[in-house]
Amino acid sequence: MSVTVRVPAKVNVQLAVGAPRPDGFHDLANVFLAVGLYDEVTVTPADELRITCSGPDAAKVPLDATNLAARAAIALAERHGIAPDVHIHIAKDIPVAGGMAGGSADGAAALLACDTLWSTGAGREELLAICAELGSDVPFSLVGGAALGVGRGEQLTAIDVGGTFHWVFAVADGGLSTPAVYGEFDRLTAGTDVPDPAASAALLDALRTGDATALAGALSNELQPAALSLRPSLADTLAAGTEAGALAALVSGSGPTTAFLVADAESARKVAEALITSGTCRNARAAVSPAPGATVL
Ligand code: C5P
Numbered sequence: 001m002s003v004t005v006r007v008p009a010k011v012n013v014q015l016a017v018g019a020p021r022p023d024g025f026h027d028l029a030n031v032f033l034a035v036g037l038y039d040e041v042t043v044t045p046a047d048e049l050r051i052t053c054s055g056p057d058a059a060k061v062p063l064d065a066t067n068l069a070a071r072a073a074i075a076l077a078e079r080h081g082i083a084p085d086v087h088i089h090i091a092k093d094i095p096v097a098g099g100m101a102g103g104s105a106d107g108a109a110a111l112l113a114c115d116t117l118w119s120t121g122a123g124r125e126e127l128l129a130i131c132a133e134l135g136s137d138v139p140f141s142l143v144g145g146a147a148l149g150v151g152r153g154e155q156l157t158a159i160d161v162g163g164t165f166h167w168v169f170a171v172a173d174g175g176l177s178t179p180a181v182y183g184e185f186d187r188l189t190a191g192t193d194v195p196d197p198a199a200s201a202a203l204l205d206a207l208r209t210g211d212a213t214a215l216a217g218a219l220s221n222e223l224q225p226a227a228l229s230l231r232p233s234l235a236d237t238l239a240a241g242t243e244a245g246a247l248a249a250l251v252s253g254s255g256p257t258t259a260f261l262v263a264d265a266e267s268a269r270k271v272a273e274a275l276i277t278s279g280t281c282r283n284a285r286a287a288v289s290p291a292p293g294a295t296v297l
Helices: 068-080 102-118 124-134 138-143 178-189 201-209 212-218 224-230 234-243 265-278
Strands: 003-020 026-045 050-054 086-091 146-150 155-158 165-171 248-251 258-262 283-289
Touching: 003 102, 003 138, 003 165, 003 178, 003 201, 003 212, 026 102, 026 138, 026 165, 026 201, 068 086, 068 102, 068 124, 086 102, 102 124, 102 138, 124 138, 138 146, 138 155, 165 212, 165 234, 165 265, 178 224, 201 212, 212 248, 212 258, 224 234, 224 248, 234 248, 234 258, 234 265, 258 265, 265 283
Parallel strands: 050 086
Antiparallel strands: 003 026, 026 086, 026 146, 026 283, 146 155, 165 258, 165 283, 248 258
């Protein structure tokens, strides 16, 4: 018997970042929006824990115990006195190391898949607690939709979204390390007064009313200067998408994927095509939001 879980990518429509905390993390006001680019994670009983991955970027996915999918299986198994003997297969479609929570998505998906396979009886609260131990973005991958994350980003409050938003995502060559981007944020803000992060009322309103133009005016990512400092060429990608008619452009999370909010599916097609021909990115993908969280197929 196998269990397959489908899990979405995310874009941060607002990422407000505070000063570094004593534990090295940063307090955030992190408005997550799940987008319809998906990985599928299948777990099957096996002699021992092993991971395989398929998809165009499969070679970039670590297949050892550092993979969040493996860590999720082990964490759940330990709590319930089960041996984590499963074959985890990741069918990867979310950009790798791209700021779209692809690794976190696989962690949440493996957790839900193993929980279903083993019938542990763990409740939603327990699964969310394990997700928070695995990483700051993992709880959101489980719940999907849209949510405000505070603390490290793991304490979630659901947000209503009153419409469908259209996006194009430009996939960059190579990844960016999340700790390196936060480190660059600290370097760039050293000696300045970093305000406490707070969610933008205008942004939450735009999501609630499904107003793409209002959302375009309210998008913000305080990690963007740090990502651009480490990867200056991303400015060319942002400019190419804006010139092609995107309503707004920003770096997705810690990057290097860039996100373009567009008016409709037709505009998404045009902007994606323009980004690909601009030569400023490796690929461009259209997707809509919000998308549901991790779901057993
Ligand atoms: O929680 P996660 O393992 O995804 O975080 C990866 C890294 O990103 C952390 O080690 C830290 O350097 C940085 N981070 C941070 N503040 C957050 C979330 C992540 O500094 N709220």
